[in-house]
Amino acid sequence: MKARKIKKGLWRPEEDMILKQYVETHGEGNWAVVSHKSGLKRGGKSCRLRWKNYLRPNIKRGGMSPEEEDLIIRMHKLLGNRWSLIAGRLPGRTDNEVKNYWNTHLNKRHSLHKRKTLAANGRHEDENISATSATDTATEAPTPQSIPPPPAIHNGSNDSDSTEAMMMGRKEERLEDGERFVYGCDMGSPLSMPAINYSTSVVFDEELLVPWLDSSAFV
DNA sequence: AAGCATGCCAACCGCGGACTT
DNA sequence: AAAGTCCGCGGTTGGCATGCT
Incomplete structure (x- = not known):
């Protein structure tokens, strides 16, 4: 078969206009077809990325507000590099934008703060980290009262959470019992179990966290 | 003014999971 | 059940803009 030049x-x-018009007319989905039928010489993945990150309606461009920045920091502390999940809490922001913002602005600032904190406290950075997670760059303490509590009772019928639940359940973050996550984290969140020292770790059930993250209370 | 270094961000790549045949 | 395809994610890279020497 004849391979198209990508x-x-x-x-x-002009390409943006073509893609925008095509998607607005035919809708999203099946990006291989979109790239072919729209006449764009782009791959399906490229079309999808362009639409999702730049052409989609309600995309917010420009600098992050302090509130957004704070939310990113706190979410990253909880979730690690789950950019799509974090971006989901920031209306109009994309995972790519959040990721870039973290890598260029916050990551640097945090490692600097981390070094200062460790030097001041004179303790080992891995201390109190209870399980493997992607939060290796997150150490700064956020404002505890700004995080809403998780739901008290798990709503088992919430299947819209399946994607996030699947992602949250990735094996590298699962403990031996497969039931709970324990993130090294020094935030004083209501997520923390009463018996746990707030300054050392946060413990929560996956089934509770996922619908909680999906609720609008976090936005 | 020119060359170099650094910062930033858009886009690509590879991988894994979901879905379809 | 297996193979193929599509989709979405996170990591990484390329190139432009800006600052510095």
Whole structure:
């Protein structure tokens, strides 16, 4: 069969217009078909990315507000590099934007703060980390009262959480019993179990956390 | 003014999971 | 059940803009 030549690199305004018009007319989904039928010489993945990150309605561009920044920091502390999950809590922001913002602004700031804190406390950085997680760069203490409590009772019928539940349940973050996550974290969140020292770790049930994250209370 | 270094961000790549045949 | 395809994710790279020497 004849392989189409795939164009790469920056998108031109004409290409944006074509893709936008096509998606608005035919809808999202099946990006391989979109790229073919719209006449764009782009791969399906490229079309999808461009639409999702730039052309979609309600995309928010520009600098992050302090509130957004704070939310990113706190979410990253909880979730690690789950950019799509974090972006889901920031209306109009994309995972790519959140990821870039973290890598260019917050990550640097945090490692600096981390070094200062460790030097001041004179303790080992891995101390009190109870389980493997992707939160290796997150150490700064957020404002405890700003995080809403998780739901008290698990709603078992909430199947809209399946995607996040699947992601949250990735094996590398599961403990031996497969039931709970324990993240090294020094935040004083209501998530913490009463018996646990707030300054050392946060413990929560996956089944509780996922619907909680999915609730609008966090936005 | 020119060359180099650094910062930033858009886009690509590879992988894994879900879905379809 | 197996193979193929699609989709979405996180990591990484390329290139432009800006600052510094």
